[in-house]
Amino acid sequence: MPQQQMTVLEILNRTKVFFEKKGIPDARLDAEYIISYGLKMKNRMDLYLNFEKPLTPAELDVLRTMVARRATREPLQHIIGDTSFRGFIIKCDRRALIPRPETESLVDMAADCLKGIENPFIVEIGTGTGAISIACAKEIAGARVLATDVSEDTLALARTNAEANGLGEDSDAVKCAVSPTDALPSSTKFAAHTDSQTATNSTNAAGTLTFAQGDLLDAVTADIITKATGNASTKIDCLIANLPYIPDGEKDKLQPEVAKYDPALALFGGADGLDLVRKLLQQTEGKLKPGTSILLEIGSEQGEMLKSEAANYPWLEFTGIHKDFCNNVRFVSYKAK
Helix, strand or coil: CCCCCCEHHHHHHHHHHHHHHCCCCCHHHHHHHHHHHHCCCCCHHHHHHCCCCECCHHHHHHHHHHHHHHHCCCCHHHHHCEEEECCEEEECCCCCCCCCHHHHHHHHHHHHHCCCCCCCEEEEECCCCCHHHHHHHHHCCCCEEEEEECCHHHHHHHHHHHHHCCCCCCCHHHHCCCCCCCCCCHHHHHHHHCCCCCCCCHHHCCCEEEEEECCHHHHCCHHHHHHHHCCCCCCCCEEEECCCCECHHHHHHCCHHHHHHCCHHHCECCCCCCHHHHHHHHHCCCCCCCCCEEEEECCCCCHHHHHHCHHHCCCEEEEEEEECCCCCEEEEEEEEC
C-alpha cells in the first residue's frame, strides 16, 4: 500500500514545532515564510488556501534544506535571499546588515528635513545594502543621493540592489519613476509580499544614486560630488548614517542571527559603541553649509550620551532624540550652524 503523502498543513505544523525546539523566534511565522517561498507561492497567505495539498518528494527535499538552514539560526532573509524595505526589494547576504524595519523612519525624517529644498543633495555614510539611499532616491522628488561605504564588497551588493530597483549608475532608469515591484526581476518579487508595507511617493520621484568607496566623509571628494550632482561646489543638504553602534563587549548578548551572520565591521563601534559616530561628527567641521541636517541611527541607550557631548561640536546644533515606531530611542539629529 503506497505511503500517504504529507500535506502542506502537516509540514507547516512539524516545522513550527522543530523551530520552537531550536529556539527560533517567531517559529510559526518563519515556517510560513520558508514553506510558501520553497513551494513558489506568491505569498504566505497562499498557504491557507493549500493546506490539504500533498507534497512531492522533490518539494519536501527543497523544504528540508531550507528548514535545516534556519535551524542553524541562519537569517530568514539570507535563506529567501531578500527583504522588503519600504516596499523595495533588497537582496541580503553576509556582506551587509539586513535592513531593519525600524530604520525606515530615517527616510521619513530626511523627507521632513528637506521639505521646500529643490533637488536636494543627500549623502549616506555606511550604506550597507543601499536600502536607505535607494528609498531616498525613489521617494524624495529630485533627490541626488550619494551612498558611501568603506567596504568595496558591500558596495557591490548595494549597486546590485540599486540596479534591481531601477537606479543603476550607468542606466537611463535613474531618470524615470519605476514602481518598487515592477522594477524587479520576477525571482525576487516574493519578498514584496512578505509584509503589508508599500513604498510611498515612489511613483513621483525621479532621483539619482551614486556610490563611492571610502572611510566616512573622506569618501565625499570634489570628484565624487561632481559625479553625483554635476557640480563640485554642491553642498550637502542632508547627511544620513546608520553606523556600527554596538559596544564591543556586547557580542555575547546578540542573537545568533546577528553574531554569526552579520559582518562585524558593520556591528561594533568601540567600547561604548560610538567611536565612528563621534569620528563622523568631528569630520563635519567646515564641511557643511548652515542648515544641513544630520540624521544618525544609534542604540537605545546612546541618545542622552550624545546630547551631553553636543558641546564638543560647536559648529553643530543638537536638535533632538527620536524614537522609532516601537517607541524605542533610535535616532539623534543635528543641524549645521
